[in-house]
Amino acid sequence: MKPCRKFKERIALSIAEGESDAAVQEHLQQCAACRAYAEEIRAICSEHAQHVSQLPQIDAPLRLRAKLRAALRDEDRRWSWFRPVVAGALAAFVIGLYLHWRSSPKENSVVIVAPPRKIKVAEPSYAAYRNHLSRSAEELEMALSRYDAAGSASDEVLKVSSRNGEVQ
Amino acid sequence: MQSLNLTLSDVVLNDSSDLLTRAQARDADAFCDLCRPYEDRLFRQAAALCGDEALAEDLVQETLIEAWKSLRRFNGRCRLFTWFCSIMLHRYQKMIRRKRPVIATEDALATIRDERPSPAVSSETTDRARVLQQHLDSLPHKQRQVVYLRFYVDNSLEEIAGALGCSVGTVKSRLFNGLESLRKMRALKDLNLEL
Numbered sequence: 001m002k003p004c005r006k007f008k009e010r011i012a013l014s015i016a017e018g019e020s021d022a023a024v025q026e027h028l029q030q031c032a033a034c035r036a037y038a039e040e041i042r043a044i045c046s047e048h049a050q051h052v053s054q055l056p057q058i059d060a061p062l063r064l065r066a067k068l069r070a071a072l073r074d075e076d077r078r079w080s081w082f083r084p085v086v087a088g089a090l091a092a093f094v095i096g097l098y099l100h101w102r103s104s105p106k107e108n109s110v111v112i113v114a115p116p117r118k119i120k121v122a123e124p125s126y127a128a129y130r131n132h133l134s135r136s137a138e139e140l141e142m143a144l145s146r147y148d149a150a151g152s153a154s155d156e157v158l159k160v161s162s163r164n165g166e167v168q
Numbered sequence: 169m170q171s172l173n174l175t176l177s178d179v180v181l182n183d184s185s186d187l188l189t190r191a192q193a194r195d196a197d198a199f200c201d202l203c204r205p206y207e208d209r210l211f212r213q214a215a216a217l218c219g220d221e222a223l224a225e226d227l228v229q230e231t232l233i234e235a236w237k238s239l240r241r242f243n244g245r246c247r248l249f250t251w252f253c254s255i256m257l258h259r260y261q262k263m264i265r266r267k268r269p270v271i272a273t274e275d276a277l278a279t280i281r282d283e284r285p286s287p288a289v290s291s292e293t294t295d296r297a298r299v300l301q302q303h304l305d306s307l308p309h310k311q312r313q314v315v316y317l318r319f320y321v322d323n324s325l326e327e328i329a330g331a332l333g334c335s336v337g338t339v340k341s342r343l344f345n346g347l348e349s350l351r352k353m354r355a356l357k358d359l360n361l362e363l
Binding site: 013044049052054 | 200207210212297300325348355
């Protein structure tokens, strides 16, 4: 029969701690399975307590003290050079960090440098060249025609001025 | 007048606290003086764990060196001896992992007992001790710590919690699980004997 799950832990702990639990005691009077479980736990605790009482009453050897002192001295010697080295390295790192921060450009003098643009110049083909020339010729003609149209207005001015007897 | 009547324990406590302060300030001599009252008890505990005097000596030395290195972390939530024992169990765990011969052999136990002027120990007692030690060694490390500190060092659960740096609830849980594991091992052993 298994002990009651609700009381199992309380039974074990009350026995292990050596403290009486009234609710546990009351339950043990009523539940045979829990009583059997409590007996098992008591047996384990008393076995280990008996084992402790039967441990040999031996004393530590005297050399243990001398070995401990020597080991502590070695430990201190090991750390005596390590700490200054670590402290020095840390100080050098902090100083280096500070100098790097000092030498880096300040926030209010920001220089914006446009990234160099790579201009790809494609080699023009003959057709493109002819096309460009023909368009150029057309544009030239249009410009001249506009000029001629503008010139006719100025011709009127000339005519008016010639009528006035002045040739300009 | 009552304040002048210092008990021996008060004097010892005052001296210990002064030694502790100096030891925490890296005074090696103060640390050695601080450890002196606990050396024999610690050695007995180590011998019970290891089952061998030479290994027990190594274990105690490793324990005290580790305690020296981490003495500043001792916060006074438990007795110093309890704290030493918790370190010793941790070193013992490492020793088991290194697979050194730590399980108490019959010969080793008999050697320890025979050298001392004590009543003759029956082989049945030796066997029982060996079995109990094997059961302890089979427990998971955290359960072994709590069971050992409770039964072998006789600490309260509050003190164990202080030494291990956990809550009392955690200690109770580990103690219960440890007892359950020991109960199952014991039941299995009884079953094997019956068969």
